[in-house]
Amino acid sequence: MRFHRIAALFMRxxxxxxxxxxxxxxxxxxxxxxxxxWGFITVYLAQYRQNLPGFVTFFIGALxxxxxxxxxxxxxxxxxxxxxxxxxxxxxxASPLSPAEYIFALMLVSVVKLVTVAxxxxxxxxxxxSFNIFLIGVALVPFVLNLIVMGWTIGIITTALILRxxxxxEVLAWALGFLFMxxxxxxxxxxxxxxxLQTIAHYVPASHVFEGMREVISSGVFPLSQLMxxxxxxxxxxxxxxxxxxxxxxxxxxxxLLVRIGE
Amino acid sequence: MFEPVVKVKGLTKVFKSLKAVDSxxxxxxxxxxxxxxxxxxxxxxxIIHMLLGLTTPTSGDIQVFGLDLRKRRKEIxxxxxxxxxxxxxxxxxxxxxxxxxxxxxxxxxxREKRIQELLEAFEIAGIKDKLVRHLSSxxxxxxxxAKALINDPKVLLLDEPxxxxxxxxxxxxxxxxxxxxxxxxxxxxxxxxxxxxxxxMSDRIIFLHKxxxxxxxxxxxxxxxxxxxxxEEVFLKVARxxx
Numbered sequence: 001m002r003f004h005r006i007a008a009l010f011m012r013x014x015x016x017x018x019x020x021x022x023x024x025x026x027x028x029x030x031x032x033x034x035x036x037x038w039g040f041i042t043v044y045l046a047q048y049r050q051n052l053p054g055f056v057t058f059f060i061g062a063l064x065x066x067x068x069x070x071x072x073x074x075x076x077x078x079x080x081x082x083x084x085x086x087x088x089x090x091x092x093x094a095s096p097l098s099p100a101e102y103i104f105a106l107m108l109v110s111v112v113k114l115v116t117v118a119x120x121x122x123x124x125x126x127x128x129x130s131f132n133i134f135l136i137g138v139a140l141v142p143f144v145l146n147l148i149v150m151g152w153t154i155g156i157i158t159t160a161l162i163l164r165x166x167x168x169x170e171v172l173a174w175a176l177g178f179l180f181m182x183x184x185x186x187x188x189x190x191x192x193x194x195x196x197l198q199t200i201a202h203y204v205p206a207s208h209v210f211e212g213m214r215e216v217i218s219s220g221v222f223p224l225s226q227l228m229x230x231x232x233x234x235x236x237x238x239x240x241x242x243x244x245x246x247x248x249x250x251x252x253x254x255x256x257l258l259v260r261i262g263e
Numbered sequence: 264m265f266e267p268v269v270k271v272k273g274l275t276k277v278f279k280s281l282k283a284v285d286s287x288x289x290x291x292x293x294x295x296x297x298x299x300x301x302x303x304x305x306x307x308x309x310i311i312h313m314l315l316g317l318t319t320p321t322s323g324d325i326q327v328f329g330l331d332l333r334k335r336r337k338e339i340x341x342x343x344x345x346x347x348x349x350x351x352x353x354x355x356x357x358x359x360x361x362x363x364x365x366x367x368x369x370x371x372x373x374r375e376k377r378i379q380e381l382l383e384a385f386e387i388a389g390i391k392d393k394l395v396r397h398l399s400s401x402x403x404x405x406x407x408x409a410k411a412l413i414n415d416p417k418v419l420l421l422d423e424p425x426x427x428x429x430x431x432x433x434x435x436x437x438x439x440x441x442x443x444x445x446x447x448x449x450x451x452x453x454x455x456x457x458x459x460x461x462x463x464m465s466d467r468i469i470f471l472h473k474x475x476x477x478x479x480x481x482x483x484x485x486x487x488x489x490x491x492x493x494x495e496e497v498f499l500k501v502a503r504x505x506x
Contacts, residue, residue, distance in 0.1 A: 008367035087351040
């Protein structure tokens, strides 16, 4: 693993965003719309559900946190697609750049993107709804880190699948993250899910994050067990995702698919 | 006798039922330009991809600088580069930014100086701030070639490098490549559909047909072995026999 190669690829993506207004707008456009639509719905519903503690905090907080996961995922998968669309992938992999260095560089890109998005959303939520995400407290930090790692895991798997199945699988760069939304307990507790989905949700790191966040807001108690579950699952999944990507990269090279997607 | 910088032995690639490359063996010596020619689907590009480690061979050995490509790829690739008319540079970056990215990727020494040298050598200094997607195909090809030389490689793999160049720039590019080869003793594997260019550029050629080597030697030797007067006629004979 060499820092200069990771830095080179990171620089390539920063150049891209620095000079591309449509890409910059895209980074903030959807989160902003989400925040406006869901935020106002939340404010409206809150008028009729006074008995539900921290209603606005639940929903707007959940919205911002879900967007962190989604941007973390996209930071990897869409950045990878940028190289596919530019027909530049072969130039990169014909260099000494290793698949692991490539993925690490995209992780860095995703961190920059999601920090930008989260900052914009947090500031807007404060201006528009007088909602301070940091009211959740220091518990926010480990929870956010877990969401970022889960987003990376989904991004790595998406990238591997696009390499394997070609540009027909591009839709996964946007869709795969959402597949986990129903079982991530973003806006509702796991207990409202049917039994079999509850079992699935138990093995989704994000469900523990959102359940934990609700516990912090409603009781003020830090849910250590939820954090442990989320972190444990994330460690297992991201390691599995790396192994899957490495195995898949070798399959793709054996089948001659890397050069097909790269040209 | 010099040791070869590239030594390929029994290289084979099978895609499902298609044998794209069939037991190909050859060597490239220091400072040599080896031309790889043959009709479409002969296996030229697949060989280049295997030499770069982008496609895994079904069987056979590749040694570069005396090292096994399977085991020491990163070390080898640091001193190898390639250019293909089918692969682009990042199209939303400027010419100079693209070269900066690759200079960092290969850890080129004196990056700014090297980039300036290449911009001038390929006559693209005047468009260094232009976005890659706004370049003509000829300018893009010259940028690809500049990228291919960014790490001062000892082995250069060029897949149809002059395909979209006008005759003037194509000629300048050939002259430049020949002078680079002479000055730096660089070894080049070269593919082209321009048979005249292959005759001019190559010290030796390998003629591929359906993944197999059917002739090998100096261009004039290969022409003579087919009983033809130039490589173009040899190419047409092989291609039409296939049809």
